[in-house]
Amino acid sequence: MPLSNGDLGTSTAQLTPGTSALDFSTALNVLHDEEKDGIDAKTLLDSKVNGGLTYNDFLVLPGYIGFAASEVALDTPVTKRISLKTPLVSSPMDTVTEHSMAIHMALLGGLGVIHHNCSAEDQAEMVRKVKRFENGFILDPVVLSPKTTVSEAKQLKDKWGFGGFPVTENGTLRSKLVGMITTRDIQFHPNLSDPVTTVMSSDLVTAPDGTTLLEANDVLRKSKKGKLPIVDSSHNLISLLSRSDLMKNLHYPLASKLPHSKQLICAAAIGTRPEDKDRLRKLADAGLDIVILDSSQGNSIFQVEMIKHIKANHPDLDVIGGNVVTKSQAASLIAAGVDGLRIGMGSGSACITQEVMAVGRPQAASVFNVSSFAAKFGVPCIADGGIQNVGHIVKGLALGASTVMMGGLLAGTSESPGNYFVSQEGRLVKAYRGMGSIDAMEDKKAGAGDKDRKSGNAGTARYFSEGDRLLVAQGVSGSVLDRGSVTKFVPYLLAGLQHSLQDIGVKSLGELRQEVREGKVRFELRTVSAQAEGNVHGLHSFDKKLYS
Ligand code: IMP
Numbered sequence: 001m002p003l004s005n006g007d008l009g010t011s012t013a014q015l016t017p018g019t020s021a022l023d024f025s026t027a028l029n030v031l032h033d034e035e036k037d038g039i040d041a042k043t044l045l046d047s048k049v050n051g052g053l054t055y056n057d058f059l060v061l062p063g064y065i066g067f068a069a070s071e072v073a074l075d076t077p078v079t080k081r082i083s084l085k086t087p088l089v090s091s092p093m094d095t096v097t098e099h100s101m102a103i104h105m106a107l108l109g110g111l112g113v114i115h116h117n118c119s120a121e122d123q124a125e126m127v128r129k130v131k132r133f134e135n136g137f138i139l140d141p142v143v144l145s146p147k148t149t150v151s152e153a154k155q156l157k158d159k160w161g162f163g164g165f166p167v168t169e170n171g172t173l174r175s176k177l178v179g180m181i182t183t184r185d186i187q188f189h190p191n192l193s194d195p196v197t198t199v200m201s202s203d204l205v206t207a208p209d210g211t212t213l214l215e216a217n218d219v220l221r222k223s224k225k226g227k228l229p230i231v232d233s234s235h236n237l238i239s240l241l242s243r244s245d246l247m248k249n250l251h252y253p254l255a256s257k258l259p260h261s262k263q264l265i266c267a268a269a270i271g272t273r274p275e276d277k278d279r280l281r282k283l284a285d286a287g288l289d290i291v292i293l294d295s296s297q298g299n300s301i302f303q304v305e306m307i308k309h310i311k312a313n314h315p316d317l318d319v320i321g322g323n324v325v326t327k328s329q330a331a332s333l334i335a336a337g338v339d340g341l342r343i344g345m346g347s348g349s350a351c352i353t354q355e356v357m358a359v360g361r362p363q364a365a366s367v368f369n370v371s372s373f374a375a376k377f378g379v380p381c382i383a384d385g386g387i388q389n390v391g392h393i394v395k396g397l398a399l400g401a402s403t404v405m406m407g408g409l410l411a412g413t414s415e416s417p418g419n420y421f422v423s424q425e426g427r428l429v430k431a432y433r434g435m436g437s438i439d440a441m442e443d444k445k446a447g448a449g450d451k452d453r454k455s456g457n458a459g460t461a462r463y464f465s466e467g468d469r470l471l472v473a474q475g476v477s478g479s480v481l482d483r484g485s486v487t488k489f490v491p492y493l494l495a496g497l498q499h500s501l502q503d504i505g506v507k508s509l510g511e512l513r514q515e516v517r518e519g520k521v522r523f524e525l526r527t528v529s530a531q532a533e534g535n536v537h538g539l540h541s542f543d544k545k546l547y548s
Pocket of ligand 1: 434
């Protein structure tokens with residue numbers, strides 16, 4: 001039967017008699033906005049009608065698949081000036097992000113934010129480790145002097161995690177290169193007090209200053225050595241190239257780096273106390289790229305002043321403010337000059353803020369409201385907290401966030417700080433605690449020793465002020481299940497995200513944000529019974545293996 005205007009609203013589409021089915025484009029043409037399934041994001045997140053929603057309260061409706069999941073592009077801005085190839089960020093918590101997590105998140109295309117529940121020196125050292133980790137030319141290599149002992153070289157190996165060091169006459173860069181030490185040279189040497197000159201090799205392959213990275217890589221490949229020192233015409237050490245970095249470049253094509261830099265992008269968190277200005281100076285000297293102002297309620301005079309201080313004194317540093325959950329909170333931080341915003345209050349898995357303070361907002365409502373406001377000013381947003389699975393990542397991004405920040409989901413990986421232990425039920429777990437838990441705040445109070453405490457260098461308060469006589473917890477401490485290495489887990493999250501965007505019918509995160517804004521990507525509320533239906537149900541038992 002032919003289809004006329006009357007059959008499907010006011011469409012001008014017609015089917016010729018005899019056509020057995022609507023062809024695809026005709027079907028799309030007859031579909032008017034009011035006839036489309038679902039609702040747009042603005043209608044969904046209208047809190048006057050639907051209340052404050054969070055991720056589990058809605059679903060994204062599927063679109064049209066016209067491409068492979070692997071073609072979905074995940075690059076996205078994290079600040080006004082810096083973009084990443086993937087939208088995943090690890091949280092600045094002392095059970096989540098130290099240098100190992102920051103390095104691996106960056107290698108995998110995301111970002112790790114180093115926590116500040118430690119002395120400024122320790123935090124700066126972690127930043128330095130990230131910046132040194134993967135380089136083309138290592139411009140500030142660790143250099144030994146001929147007087148350095150084998151024992152000291154071993155200690156440096158433990159400290160930095162690598163054992164190949166150049167030895168120069170003065171023990172500094174730009175001094176005459178006399179040898180190279182490798183892990184193997186020092187590993188079994190019986191006399192630890194011998195100078196490294198007794199074990200170093202002085203038969204060296206070097207490349208002249210001015211060699212391009214491509215040429216140097218070639219020399220390194222042919223030399224079969226671990227390191228290639230770059231020297232000037234007087235044989236002074238200028239820089240170093242590392243074979244393991246070559247391998248890393250091969251294995252981590254998405255690695256987060258600034259254009260024209262071979263170093264990983266590094267972010268770290270600080271507070272807003274006056275001492276944090278000194279802390280920030282140390283972090284900036286260590287090469288920090290992005291600073292996050294870590295506060296559970298970021299809309300404060302302290303944060304506004306800190307943002308202005310950073311903009312005036314560290315113009316090359318990008319600053320992410322927060323946390324915020326409302327447009328008006330966001331407005332004052334945007335006015336102060338932030339390059340990015342972090343969204344979330346009370347949604348974290350180890351968080352009891354909403355229960356104790358009665359302040360906060362459901363995360364979907366926060367993300368949508370703040371992100372859509374911030375987008376008007378070109379300020380990218382991080383959806384922080386409450387991410388329990390790939391679906392939550394998709395929803396945070398669909399509601400306008402550029403990246404998502406995870407704590408609990410990454411705390412069980414081998415790259416988070418701390419050791420695994422066996423729980424009472426016999427499961428392998430790692431500790432995870434809110435930074436506002438009594439445990440974490442007491443560590444802050446204890447700080448990193450008296451000297452640090454007096455100089456204000458102990459961990460910076462996110463939930464606790466120096467004058468507080470009584471600690472009021474906003475978080476709990478507990479444990480999370482082992483998740484293996486982020487080098488497996490993060491690729492799983494990213495592959496899941498690509499498959500989800502394919503289902504939605506968008507080829508990139510930018511397209512997702514745009515189609516949500518234009519009302520083309522549609523949503524539907526999820527009743528409690530729909531939520532039950534959407535989870536495994538009716539099975540006697542099951543094994544939830546997420547990837548292989
Ligand atoms: P998760 O990914 O759901 O575990 O949430 C991580 C986020 O929780 C962090 O990035 C912080 O924003 C937030 N958070 C960390 N510690 C606390 C706390 O003690 N109370 C409330 N929120 C916290």
